[in-house]
Amino acid sequence: xxxxxxxxxxxxxxxxxxxxxxxxxxxxxxxxxxxxxxxxxxxxxxxxxxxxxxxxxxxxxxxxxxxxxxxxxxxxxxxxxxxxxxxxxxxxxxxxxxxxxxxxxxxxxxxxxxxxxxxxxxxxxxxxxxxxxxxxxxxxxxxxxxxxxxxxxxxxxxxxxxxxxxxxxxxxxxxxxxxxxxxxxxxxx
Amino acid sequence: xxxxxxxxxxxxxxxxxxxxxxxxxxxxxxxxxxxxxxxxxxxxxxxxxxxxxxxxxxxxxxxxxxxxxxxxxxxxxxxxxxxxxxxxxxxxxxxxxxxxxxxxxxxxxxxxxxxxxxxxxxxxxxxxxxxxxxxxxxxxxxxxxxxxxxxxxxxxxxxxxxxxxxxxxxxxxxxxxxxxxxxxxxxxxxxxxxxxxxxxxxxxxxxxxxxxxxxxxxxxxxxxxxxxxxxxxxxxxxxxxxxxxxxxxxxxxxxxxxxxxxxxxxxxxxxxxxxxxxxxxxxxxxxxxxxxxxxxxxxxxxx
Numbered sequence: 001x002x003x004x005x006x007x008x009x010x011x012x013x014x015x016x017x018x019x020x021x022x023x024x025x026x027x028x029x030x031x032x033x034x035x036x037x038x039x040x041x042x043x044x045x046x047x048x049x050x051x052x053x054x055x056x057x058x059x060x061x062x063x064x065x066x067x068x069x070x071x072x073x074x075x076x077x078x079x080x081x082x083x084x085x086x087x088x089x090x091x092x093x094x095x096x097x098x099x100x101x102x103x104x105x106x107x108x109x110x111x112x113x114x115x116x117x118x119x120x121x122x123x124x125x126x127x128x129x130x131x132x133x134x135x136x137x138x139x140x141x142x143x144x145x146x147x148x149x150x151x152x153x154x155x156x157x158x159x160x161x162x163x164x165x166x167x168x169x170x171x172x173x174x175x176x177x178x179x180x181x182x183x184x185x186x187x188x189x
Numbered sequence: 190x191x192x193x194x195x196x197x198x199x200x201x202x203x204x205x206x207x208x209x210x211x212x213x214x215x216x217x218x219x220x221x222x223x224x225x226x227x228x229x230x231x232x233x234x235x236x237x238x239x240x241x242x243x244x245x246x247x248x249x250x251x252x253x254x255x256x257x258x259x260x261x262x263x264x265x266x267x268x269x270x271x272x273x274x275x276x277x278x279x280x281x282x283x284x285x286x287x288x289x290x291x292x293x294x295x296x297x298x299x300x301x302x303x304x305x306x307x308x309x310x311x312x313x314x315x316x317x318x319x320x321x322x323x324x325x326x327x328x329x330x331x332x333x334x335x336x337x338x339x340x341x342x343x344x345x346x347x348x349x350x351x352x353x354x355x356x357x358x359x360x361x362x363x364x365x366x367x368x369x370x371x372x373x374x375x376x377x378x379x380x381x382x383x384x385x386x387x388x389x390x391x392x393x394x395x396x397x398x399x400x401x402x403x404x405x406x407x408x409x410x411x412x413x414x415x416x417x418x419x420x421x422x423x424x425x426x427x428x429x430x431x432x433x434x435x436x437x438x439x440x441x442x443x444x445x446x447x448x449x450x451x452x453x454x455x456x457x458x459x460x461x462x463x464x465x466x467x468x469x470x471x472x473x474x475x476x477x478x479x480x481x482x483x484x485x486x487x488x489x490x491x492x
Contacts, residue, residue: 005349005350006347006348006349006350006360006362007347007348007349007350007357008347008348008362011345016345017345017346018345018346018347018362020347020348022348022357037401037402037423037485040401040402040485041401041485041486044484076486079484079485079486080484080486080487080488083484083486084441084442087441087442088442092442092443094481094482095481123484124481124484125403125481125484127405127416128405128414128416129416130405130481160414162404162405164485165484165485188481189481
């Protein structure tokens with residue numbers, strides 16, 4: 001009978017969990033690895049940067065890859081204190097999203113336009129069908145998120161993801177008389 | 190006629206007449222077939238080369254030679270329970286009860302029938318594992334309970350790739366199995382120290398749970414996701430045991446927030462019918478309320 005084997009590629013330097021290729025894992029400066037759960041926890045302190053060059057190629061900069069295991073461990077211990085500082089900075093909202101660019105799409109006959117607000121989740125998480133508030137030039141509008149799309153490819157046919165702290169994504173919503181531009185904040189309570 | 194033609198068995202090299210039995214390298218003789226039936230599951234050898242069949246027959250040669258002389262004992266050699274008349278499994282060199290055979294099949298990630306092609310010596314080590322026995326004994330015979338040591342040596346969740354099957358099977362690596370005797374003897378003191386550290390840091394509670402991931406649950410219907418107001422908080426129990434309907438508290442700068450745990454699940458996200466999450470176990474707490482104030486890395490205090 002063919003041999004059954006486990007698929008782990010090692011163990012996380014921080015928590016000891018198995019590194020599973022199907023879940024993904026992060027790399028550290030010394031060549032060690034941390035699991036996707038530890039990466040997700042400290043991502044809010046070290047946000048992932050996604051840009052595109054003139055040829056349309058993705059340029060990805062992950063500050064976690066520049067950390068040593070000791071620095072990553074210290075970050076893991078301080079992540080909640082860091083999140084509390086961010087909460088205090090943003091009026092104790094439970095989640096905050098900074099809008100960096102906006103794209104609109106026609107909503108259909110007699111329907112309001114669909115707004116794709118691209119940016120970064122500062123902290124917290126955003127899921128489809130969450131109720132949030134758009135803070136635009138001193139005013140606040142209630143919105144319902146119809147989708148959360150990955151920044152690399154977004155459109156109606158692409159499946160939704162979860163917007164988590166430190167990651168870039170596009171929040172999708174629509175509504176009458178909504179104005180959204182770069183610099184706005186979308187918050188969740 | 191092909192049936193009356195003399196053929197050479199590719200497994201044993203002897204001449205034989207007749208139809209023979211199929212393998213990848215041609216037909217093999219009925220003498221070999223009697224032995225093959227003992228060590229291969231039905232039709233498994235049809236796609237194997239003769240060299241592999243021969244290797245397996247050589248591996249189990251002693252057990253095959255002594256097959257007819259094995260007598261059925263009164264008790265199962267693994268669990269010690271009385272061996273029933275009919276509900277037992279015949280191994281190559283022993284008889285075991287059906288319960289132990291089913292457990293062995295689950296531990297080896299094979300079918301129930303495949304266990305009958307194994308020797309007792311291949312199956313016994315599975316039942317010596319700490320997670321199966323509930324602990325491990327050191328060289329001097331002192332038994333250490335696994336549950337009390339999980340706070341420092343939790344089970345590590347991994348996945349098994351089973352050839353020929355899609356997806357993965359969930360498995361666990363038990364650090365207790367690979368501990369030296371010195372480390373095993375030092376483990377209770379280490380567990381006590383860890384417990385004291387957690388109590389000094391978080392206070393005395395029924396359980397302490399570290400949050401890894403929060404997921405909003407949905408129903409999938411015809412390719413469309415319908416999200417509901419229910420969340421799964423994935424994480425690990427750092428200390429204590431969590432049961433259904435326990436109250437979880439998270440501390441925020443502006444005050445504490447409470448959550449009622451409706452369901453419990455293990456590390457597999459689709460499981461939500463556990464009664465208890467034990468110390469050191471990875472699992473999920475299912476909560477039916479908005480959960481925007483809990484973040485990965487948070488500590489939930491359970492009372």
